[in-house]
Amino acid sequence: MNLAPTRWPAEDLWLEIAPRLPGFTVEVLPEIDSTNTELMRRARAGQTEPIVLVAESQTAGRGRQGRAWLNQPGDCLMYSLGLVLNPVDWSGLSLVVGLSIAESLQAGAPTSQARIGVKWPNDLWLHDGRKLGGTLIETANLPASTHAAGIGAGQGMARFVIIGTGINVRPPQGATDALSTPTACLQDIDAQWSAPRALQHLLPRLVDDVMQFADHGFAPFQARFAAHDVLRGQRVHLSDGSSGEALGVLPDGTLQLRTQAGVRSVLSGDVSVRPIHMALPAAPL
Structure with a gap:
């Protein structure tokens, strides 16, 4: 059976985000080893313009602590956001990323459905303790020829930051980073969820929140995080x-x-x- 090609909202996302993030591009690949690994390769070659790289399939996706995150096309939203940051403080970036995604996905879900929370430091969980997704953040030194100041009010050295996220859309068919925890998917919440729809819901807010974090650190997000903190009191x-x-x-x-x-x-x-x-x-x- 031939499946229709996935229609990604690349142009819409570019039109919304590029005015706030000059030089921003959206790239979608049918298959790659890992979106994080690819952006790291590009950064080391001097390509540090802001980008979101989406893969419909990954052959060597990675989660935290080196665990695998594998999928079949359509099962999972997998992307990496790369940009140069020089934040006032690096502490709490992973929490901001998890919080931003949880808020965006919850806003796109029916109000009668279960809440989406964040398990410190960045995993996405449903109310019943099942894991929905996770994020791996990596950084690279900027090449000597690059003089980008980076986004943020920091006084230190700017770095190229790669924020890679995998979110289950359909019930996973293979081994994932979430094997030690029962898994959930977006279609458990709403059968209409798809990877392109999820990306369109979460990416603009994620960019805004990362930019705010770079200017002000985690403190402005503390109360918001508390409202989604699945560990607090446990x-x-x-x-x-x-x-x-x-x-x-x-x-x-x-x-x-x-x-x-x-x-x-x-x-x-x-x-x-x-x-x-x-x-x-x-x-x-």
């Missing part, structure tokens, strides 16, 4: 064997955990956090 345990109650995050995005030894700060990347019991906050969006 008993969780860490990869080092300790456990405690998640208390939310600080203005820099650091997770606070109440343990028997007192309150502990958990930095993104130094532990893996998963809940012992999962329930989203009851407050309405």
